[in-house]
Amino acid sequence: MKEKIPFYNIVNMFFVGCVFVIFTIPFFIGAIDLDATKKYSEIMSNWTGIISVAAIAAMFEIGFIINRLGSIIIEPLYVILKIWPREKYDAKISEISQSNAKFQSMITEINLMRSHIMICLIILIAALFLGKFLYALSMFALICIFSLGGRKHNTKINIIRKQNG
Helix, strand or coil: CCCCCCHHHHHHHHHHHHHHHHHHHHHHCCCCCHHHHHHHHHHHHCCHHHHHHHHHHHHHHHHHHHHHHHHHHHHHHHHHCCCCCCCCCCCCHHHHHHHCHHHHHHHHHHHHHHHHHHHHHHHHHHHHHHCCHHHHHHHHHHHHHHHHHHHHHHHHHHHHHHHHC
């Protein structure tokens, strides 16, 4: 039996890791000596395939870690603070997904929002430590946007759960 990686994993792991790496690049501008990297460019040019695969694997792993952190930190915190309240329901997600085609994509989207909130929280904390207050402020704004968007999305998910449970 041939198994393939679900699209959700590709999006929620690799994409999240890629976004995190791109958002953290400004922290390292000026910290890396570009003249020193020129010495190694000849060696690295022969290894571009391996370096690319390693970078993709690293971004996937970073995304996986951020996704797990979001599920153990953001989700319970938002439920406790009633930012994303969770209604009681009896139906399983897989059962609801069979009767409502949009439901699984809604779950995927809210998980992606949760991961992005975690990215922004990590970067906000790092930016505060590095004294990049404008960058921290922009991350705070993104956290608010994703939180409010997720709240609306969570409400729709709860309505579907009530109807099916």
